[in-house]
Amino acid sequence: MRMxxxxxxxxxxxxxxxxxxxxxxxxxxxxxxxxxYFLALGFMFVFTIITYIFFRKVDRVMDQ
Incomplete structure (x- = not known):
C-alpha cells in the first residue's frame, strides 16, 4: 500500500x-x-477517485 x-x-x-x-x-x-484548467482539474479529480477505488479493491484482495 506504500505505492x-x-x-x-x-x-x-x-x-x-x-x-x-x-x-x-x-x-x-x-x-x-x-x-x-477547470477541465484538467476535473480530469485529475476523477482520475484520483478511480485510483483510490482501484487501490482499495487491491487492498481488500490482499487481505483475503
Whole structure:
C-alpha cells in the first residue's frame, strides 16, 4: 500500500498546482484559459477517485 500512498500524494500535488495556476490566471484577467484548467482539474479529480477505488479493491484482495 506504500505505492498507493505516493501515487495519491503526487495526484494531490498536481491538483494543488492546477488550482494555483487557475488563481493566477484569474487574477491576471485571462478568463478564457480558466475553462481548460477547470477541465484538467476535473480530469485529475476523477482520475484520483478511480485510483483510490482501484487501490482499495487491491487492498481488500490482499487481505483475503
Amino acid at each position: 498507493a500512498w505516493w501515487i495519491f500524494i503526487s495526484l494531490i500535488t498536481i491538483q494543488i498546482i492546477l488550482v494555483q495556476y487557475m488563481v493566477e490566471e484569474y487574477l491576471a484577467g485571462h478568463y478564457d484559459t480558466l475553462f481548460y
